[in-house]
Amino acid sequence: MSKQGSVVLIGMPGAGKSTLGVLLAKELAKDFVDTDVLIQLREDKTLQEIMNESDYLNLRRIEGEVIAEAVLPNHVIATGGSAVYSEEGMHNLLKFGPAVFLNCTADELRRRIHNYESRGIAKAPGQSFDELFEERQALYRRYADIVVDCDGSDLERVLAEVVSRLADR
Numbered sequence: 001m002s003k004q005g006s007v008v009l010i011g012m013p014g015a016g017k018s019t020l021g022v023l024l025a026k027e028l029a030k031d032f033v034d035t036d037v038l039i040q041l042r043e044d045k046t047l048q049e050i051m052n053e054s055d056y057l058n059l060r061r062i063e064g065e066v067i068a069e070a071v072l073p074n075h076v077i078a079t080g081g082s083a084v085y086s087e088e089g090m091h092n093l094l095k096f097g098p099a100v101f102l103n104c105t106a107d108e109l110r111r112r113i114h115n116y117e118s119r120g121i122a123k124a125p126g127q128s129f130d131e132l133f134e135e136r137q138a139l140y141r142r143y144a145d146i147v148v149d150c151d152g153s154d155l156e157r158v159l160a161e162v163v164s165r166l167a168d169r
């Protein structure tokens with residue numbers, strides 16, 4: 001594995017970054033970190049509290065700072081879905097290893113997520129799921145070293161695919 005032995009998971013909320021990340025860390029014998037947890041620890045607030053007390057741009061700003069400063073060699077790093085809005089943050093994370101984009105269609109994400117408006121997604125008020133999906137596709141593809149299609153695949157199959165694609169690099 002290249003660079004500093006880490007793997008950075010990116011993708012939409014509901015793509016499986018947090019769930020798969022733990023399994024991948026175990027499989028690859030690496031440490032695991034969810035950058036959402038790093039944000040909460042730094043702020044001593046939940047993501048929802050941060051959003052309630054300020055707005056989605058402030059959450060994105062804090063996220064950008066946290067991922068720009070993180071030092072995470074030999075980790076599986078589950079990012080939040082909005083991490084890709086921070087160019088500086090993404091460039092820092094990518095120093096530690098390749099980015100794997102867990103690519104789900106909007107229909108698949110809608111099947112998995114039923115609380116779009118209350119999940120604490122860092123989106124503009126009134127922005128629809130489809131608009132957010134479109135805006136973000138380009139960002140995920142910009143940073144992705146590997147794209148893994150996740151529709152209709154259970155976690156075991158996605159895990160096997162990610163492990164195999166990382167080994168091929």
Ligand SMILES: Nc1ncnc2c1ncn2[C@@H]1O[C@H](COP(=O)(O)OP(=O)(O)O)[C@@H](O)[C@H]1O
Nearest residue numbers: 012013014015016017018019020112153154155
């Ligand atoms: N490959 C998959 N197939 C079906 N459900 C999945 C898959 N990956 C994740 N999920 C489910 O989708 C939901 C969101 O997963 P989560 O890991 O929190 O995503 P993320 O961290 O990308 O927002 C969870 O209920 C999880 O169990």
Ligand SMILES: O=C(O)C1=C[C@@H](OP(=O)(O)O)[C@@H](O)[C@H](O)C1
Nearest residue numbers: 012013014080081082120121122
């Ligand atoms: O996509 C987003 O705007 C967000 C995704 C969340 O993480 P997950 O992608 O792990 O759900 C979390 O960072 C925050 O609620 C904002």
Ligand SMILES: [Mg+2]
Nearest residue numbers: 017018078079
């Ligand atoms: Mg997550």
